[in-house]
Amino acid sequence: MRTDYHNHLEKGTLTIDYLRAFITKAEEEGIEEFGISEHAYHFHETKDILSNPWVDKRRWYTMEEYVDLFKEAEKQGLDVKMSIEMDYTPGRHAEMERFIRDYPFDYVIGSIHWVGDFGIDLAEYRKEWERRDVKEVYRKYFDQVVTLSESNLFDVIGHLDLVKIFRYVPDDREFLMNEYDRITSALANSKTCVEISTAGLRKPVEKMYPEPELLKMCQKKNVPIVLSSDAHEPAHVGYRYEEAVALAREAGYTTLMTFNQGKRKEVSLT
Template sequence: MYTDYHNHLEKGTLTLDYLSQFVEEAKRKNVNHFGISEHAYHFYETENILSNPWVNQRRWYNMGEYVDLFKQAEKHGMDVKMSIEMDYTPGKHAEMRDFISNYKFDYVIGSIHWVEDFGIDLAEYRHLWDERDTLTVYRKYFDQVVTLAESNLFDIVGHLDLVKIFKYKPDNRDFLLEQYDRATNALSNSKTCVEISTAGLRKPVGELYPDPDLLKMCYEKDIPIVLSSDAHVPRDVGADYDKAVDLAKSVGYSKLMTFEQGERKSIPL
């Protein structure tokens, strides 16, 4: 039994037909706990949380139609959880809390895609990596991981070391381990689970998220995990799960966390 809690409809439509393609792929790959977590910045209701020229051009939906899609799915017997992937935004804890509390999400993913005004994982911003000090970007990124965890607003932190996406990595391994240590210390004191995401295998870095050393720290500090694919098209649901399971077991994990209407329950891996 697998989970896949991090998936997006943004390349298609908010329709039952398109959603069903994801649900059917999940069934085919033995993903028994499946959810959609659309990017929060696509919704007009999040304008007061994250606003910049890049995201403002991509504000397409309202939450009413999103919630209605899951009501339709339930009527048609589809087993799919409703979630959201929020860009963790420093200084906006109250606004994020208000937004989350307004909807009956099964779980909420918090992710970091922005370090100040730098979209660290966006193709349009990739060239800017050469103009920045990698150590500084990493430190500021993990600063946000710490405060994300301390906020205790999220059930899952998405792609924990996304900052490595374009293969820009510090040469100083001790520095990197220091960032991992403080991030996992904060996560261990929160309700936040970590996802093992196969999305990195489809990105320039060509690696799972998180790094094995980072995941080992998570295990040693009793931080629960889920499996996710971060699929943006149906065929990527549950992609490369053999590699994700191997990584999880290699550091000692034997359980996954599941979610339903905010309630959590562990299942065997």
């Protein structure tokens, strides 16, 4: 089985026609489990979780609209999972838990895009990398990976090493290996799966998430995986999946996790 659980409608509309374009592409790519996981910050109901000038300008939807879209999809016989990608926000665990509990998500993705006020993957903030200590940014980013895992709020962590997106990487290998070890141990002690994401192949780093060494550590500690493209347009659904499958197999994986109405099932990787 192949999954694509990390996809976004934000460049289009919350309509059946636009959703159908994603589903059609998934079918063409042989994706058997497909889900939409819109960014939580787009919804007015998440203002108490994450609020800053960048995200507040992009708060477009209500959760009622989102849930209604999936109800309509079900009526029309469309096979699609409803999810959300939530920015993990330290100090907002109660608010995140309440939001997750309030809606019938098939699964929930937790991701880290902000280190304090620094949007690490945003083009608008790219020059900040030149002003900051790269190792310190990585340490703070991985601190959040640990606490995200410990929260046990999320089924999947998105793009585990997104922090490398602009090719800023500490040249201290021992530091990186130690960080990889501590975050994989935290993941192993949680319910959180790791996604193999081909999105990085479309970004400046031109590499998948996570790094092969990091993924091998996940496998050795029995951290489950899902496959994701992080598509923001229909054409990118299932993007370069053969490479994702190859990376999974090279790391030693033979299975992946699927989700339905909050329940998980391990299936063979094909």
